[in-house]
Amino acid sequence: MNFPFQFFAWVGSILYATEVLGTKLLSRHQVRNAWLMNFAYCSLMLVFVVPVSLYFGAGWPVLWGNLFWAGAFWALGNILYIVALYKMDLTTLSPLFIVRMGFTLFLGMVFLGEHLSIAQLLFIGLMFCGSLLVTLDERMSLRTLTKSGVLFIVAMWLVFSLDAMFIKKTIIDNGFWTATLWMFLIAEAFFLFTIPKFSKEIKHLRRQAWLFILFIAILDFVATLAVNRAYEKNISISSAIVTLPLSAIMAFILSFIKPGLLEKHSMKVYAARFIGIAIIVWAGIKLS
Numbered sequence: 001m002n003f004p005f006q007f008f009a010w011v012g013s014i015l016y017a018t019e020v021l022g023t024k025l026l027s028r029h030q031v032r033n034a035w036l037m038n039f040a041y042c043s044l045m046l047v048f049v050v051p052v053s054l055y056f057g058a059g060w061p062v063l064w065g066n067l068f069w070a071g072a073f074w075a076l077g078n079i080l081y082i083v084a085l086y087k088m089d090l091t092t093l094s095p096l097f098i099v100r101m102g103f104t105l106f107l108g109m110v111f112l113g114e115h116l117s118i119a120q121l122l123f124i125g126l127m128f129c130g131s132l133l134v135t136l137d138e139r140m141s142l143r144t145l146t147k148s149g150v151l152f153i154v155a156m157w158l159v160f161s162l163d164a165m166f167i168k169k170t171i172i173d174n175g176f177w178t179a180t181l182w183m184f185l186i187a188e189a190f191f192l193f194t195i196p197k198f199s200k201e202i203k204h205l206r207r208q209a210w211l212f213i214l215f216i217a218i219l220d221f222v223a224t225l226a227v228n229r230a231y232e233k234n235i236s237i238s239s240a241i242v243t244l245p246l247s248a249i250m251a252f253i254l255s256f257i258k259p260g261l262l263e264k265h266s267m268k269v270y271a272a273r274f275i276g277i278a279i280i281v282w283a284g285i286k287l288s
Contacts, residue, residue, distance in 0.1 A: 005233035008226040009241035015223035017246035020090065022216045024251070024262060027086050030209040036198035037213070038082040039191050040205070044217035045224075046184060053181035061182055066169040070179065071186025073163035078187070079194075080156040087149035089263045090251035091270065095134045095277045096150075097243035098284045100157040101236070102127040105287065123283040130283065133276025138269055164235050171232050180228060240284055245277055 023037065031037045061067050084093060102124035109116045116124075135150060170179040230238035252274075255264050265273075 005230045005238055006241065009230040009238040012223045012227035012230060013242045013244050013246060015219050015226065016242065017094075017244075017250060019216050019219040019223060020085065020094065020247040021250050021254075021262075022212065022219070023082075024085060024090055024247075026209065026212055026216070028262065030212065031205065033198045033201050034082050034086045035194050036201055036205070037086075038079055039194055039198065040202070040210070041213045041217045041220065042078065042184075042188060042191055044214050045221045046188060048218065048221045049181060049184045053177045056177045057175075058177040058181040061170075061174045061178055063170070063173040066166045066173055067179060067182055068186060070163060070166035070170045071183040072190065073159050073166060074183055075187035075190040077156055077159040077163055080152050080159060084149050084152040084156060087152070089265075091248045091263065091265075091273050091277075092134050093149070093153065094245035094248035094251075095273075095280050096131055096153045098240070098245065098280045099127045099131050100161060100243060101239055101284055101287055103154075103157045104161040104239075120287060123286045126283040127280050127287075130276040130279035133279070134273045136269060136272045136276075138266060164231055164239065167228060167231050168235060171228070176228065176232060180225065240287075243284075244281070248273075248277060 023041070027034070027037060031040070105114075105116060105120065106124055167179070167183070170183070173179070174182070227238065227242055230242070251262055252270060254262050255270075
């Protein structure tokens with residue numbers, strides 16, 4: 001059955017949200033080193049990526065240029081994402097993924113000379129206004145926007161925007177499965193250089209944590225395959241679906257069920273954040 005790209009984008013969005021929630025739980029209660037978390041679950045993903053890709057016909061790449069950059073930017077973007085995840089609440093982090101769409105359009109206007117209408121500029125402005133609200137905490141100060149976690153998110157916007165472009169190009173160059181296999185292998189080669197940052201801690205990681213990381217790796221693997229398939233057909237709409245803040249909703253619900261498990265704020269803070277989320281999502285829909 002030939003599914004539309006929207007189906008793959010929604011599958012990726014739901015799985016990514018579940019994976020993000022699980023990773024955040026691990027960071028709070030099991031794995032305190034962000035570098036260890038990144039290396040462990042990305043390495044475990046290869047356990048699935050290699051045999052599945054080979055089974056479906058992955059081979060030696062025809063063209064390496066776009067493929068190298070797809071792997072390099074995926075590695076860098078993933079590191080930025082993990083570090084930001086360790087530093088920020090999910091009700092702040094998750095909606096900021098959507099702002100990447102407006103950020104990408106703005107970069108296109110500034111550096112590529114692409115034309116944006118007044119309406120598009122207005123929606124981009126609204127997205128950034130919404131991002132101010134989702135960063136608020138009990139202090140209700142806009143100074144929270146300068147938190148280091150937010151700076152990692154801004155860098156991640158740029159990196160993943162570039163990565164989506166190179167993923168699309170390398171799939172055209174080499175085919176879906178070859179591009180997927182070698183993108184992960186190239187990224188893993190970069191991750192090997194981070195081993196000194198956690199080498200003393202990895203041997204103390206409990207079996208329970210490894211099993212949880214394995215579960216997250218499976219989710220990430222399937223989600224990445226779905227998202228790459230969606231990007232193959234369409235980037236803009238796929239990105240809009242993939243970046244919906246589903247994990248923020250999950251974290252908000254969990255804050256009432258298990259207040260000490262993940263995050264807990266006053267209703268005033270959550271009201272401000274979800275107003276910001278509503279503005280970001282609405283503007284994102286208008287832009288897509």
